[in-house]
Amino acid sequence: MRNSPSPRSPVISAKSSPMVRLAAIAAFLAGSAWMAQAGEAQNSEALKRLVHHDCGSCHGLTLKGGLGPDLRPQTLEHYEVDGLAAVILDGIPGTAMPPWRPLITSDTANWIAQYLLKPETK
Numbered sequence: 251m252r253n254s255p256s257p258r259s260p261v262i263s264a265k266s267s268p269m270v271r272l273a274a275i276a277a278f279l280a281g282s283a284w285m286a287q288a289g290e291a292q293n294s295e296a297l298k299r300l301v302h303h304d305c306g307s308c309h310g311l312t313l314k315g316g317l318g319p320d321l322r323p324q325t326l327e328h329y330e331v332d333g334l335a336a337v338i339l340d341g342i343p344g345t346a347m348p349p350w351r352p353l354i355t356s357d358t359a360n361w362i363a364q365y366l367l368k369p370e371t372k
């Protein structure tokens with residue numbers, strides 16, 4: 251017999267953290283529920299998620315640009331809130347920038363425009 255069994259004593263930590271699992275589930279639910287919630291401008295966490303994930307799928311998760319251009323405040327400073335909300339609602343015809351009007355209200359577009367123009371947007 252060549253295999254000499256090495257006396258390992260596995261230290262298995264059976265501790266699972268219910269808090270970690272709850273947080274993961276909550277994140278998942280929030281992620282799938284934004285469509286239903288986006289109409290409510292007061293739900294700012296869901297909207298931030300929308301901006302970073304859905305706008306971010308083209309504009310980069312940190313909004314520094316990707317397929318679509320940089321959306322950071324310093325880049326958008328030539329926009330008024332209204333103009334920016336209009337771009338979000340109507341998209342930019344002839345480009346990959348889609349109109350969001352079918353998905354969000356103009357209140358929500360205004361919220362997003364204000365959020366994008368705020369210096370602390372990450």
Ligand code: HEC
Binds near residue numbers: 304305317325346350
């Ligand atoms: C499918 C990809 C895609 C998605 C999703 C997308 N965009 Fe865009 N966006 C673009 C592209 C491409 C452009 C550049 C169009 C052009 O050539 O002028 C653009 C342009 C813009 C501009 C104009 C920027 C400027 O400097 O004038 C704004 C503002 C903007 N997008 C905001 C958003 C917001 C807010 C969202 C999410 C609600 C979003 N976009 C989602 C692709 C996308």
